[in-house]
Amino acid sequence: MKNFYNIKLDNRLYLCAKKVRQEKSIVDIGADHAYLAIWLVLNKLVRHAIATDIRKGPLLNSVHNIKKFGLEDKIEARRSDGLDEINPYEVDDIIIAGMGGELIAQIISRADWLKEKSKHLILQPMSSESELREFLNREHFKIDSEQAIIDNNKVYTVMSVFFEETFYNFDKLYPYIGRLGDNLTFENYSYIKKVIKDLKNKLKGYVLTKQLKKSSDISEIILELEKIIKENER
Numbered sequence: 130m131k132n133f134y135n136i137k138l139d140n141r142l143y144l145c146a147k148k149v150r151q152e153k154s155i156v157d158i159g160a161d162h163a164y165l166a167i168w169l170v171l172n173k174l175v176r177h178a179i180a181t182d183i184r185k186g187p188l189l190n191s192v193h194n195i196k197k198f199g200l201e202d203k204i205e206a207r208r209s210d211g212l213d214e215i216n217p218y219e220v221d222d223i224i225i226a227g228m229g230g231e232l233i234a235q236i237i238s239r240a241d242w243l244k245e246k247s248k249h250l251i252l253q254p255m256s257s258e259s260e261l262r263e264f265l266n267r268e269h270f271k272i273d274s275e276q277a278i279i280d281n282n283k284v285y286t287v288m289s290v291f292f293e294e295t296f297y298n299f300d301k302l303y304p305y306i307g308r309l310g311d312n313l314t315f316e317n318y319s320y321i322k323k324v325i326k327d328l329k330n331k332l333k334g335y336v337l338t339k340q341l342k343k344s345s346d347i348s349e350i351i352l353e354l355e356k357i358i359k360e361n362e363r
């Protein structure tokens with residue numbers, strides 16, 4: 130837990146905050162309580178923030194918290210489905226945290242302006258990470274860096290993403306571990322182990338239902354990932 134000015138960010142949101150570029154304007158999509166935006170503004174790391182939510186209840190939480198800290202001139206709470214109510218010129222860094230990977234992909238696909246060079250995405254999916262990485266790769270959004278983090282005994286990943294027209298990663302492990310193999314910290318290593326466990330469960334299902342091609346493809350991925358783990362244990 131990092132504690133500044135009475136706002137506590139958990140490890141997951143703190144890692145998202147660390148990826149934000151300083152002195153920029155940000156939007157936090159699905160901000161719920163707006164803690165991330167409040168923390169960034171209180172610590173003078175960003176110029177301006179918009180905290181959005183699709184639902185009225187969470188948006189009112191944001192309004193209440195922004196008022197409590199007297200930050201109405203620096204943070205705007207705005208109701209929006211994804212980026213639908215955000216103008217491209219308003220923000221540089223876009224944070225989408227605490228949602229499923231498929232929803233994150235859907236939100237990105239509806240905002241073509243995210244392909245502008247100056248835009249930076251910070252993504253923290255709660256599920257379907259491989260589907261999100263596949264979507265990003267297909268659409269030429271490059272995962273510039275990625276880092277795992279442990280919070281409340283669960284391991285999460287945070288991706289820093291930019292659009293690059295010619296980018297495509299052909300590595301077959303990329304959808305599963307993204308850039309986490311670049312630097313085998315304890316957290317990244319824990320994430321890879323979790324992926325292996327999840328894939329082994331998936332494999333059981335494929336074997337039971339006699340899906341031979343899928344079984345053999347996934348077995349190959351598991352072997353490759355186990356190789357990374359073994360090399361690290363040496």
Ligand SMILES: C[S@@+](CC[C@H](N)C(=O)[O-])C[C@H]1O[C@@H](n2cnc3c(N)ncnc32)[C@H](O)[C@@H]1O
Binds near residue numbers: 159160183225226227
């Ligand atoms: C689990 S909370 C995550 C809150 C915070 N971002 C975090 O990571 O701690 C997910 C929030 O996203 C909001 N949400 C879900 N779908 C959304 C969408 N399409 N556009 C904006 N907000 C959305 C929900 O209402 C909820 O407040």
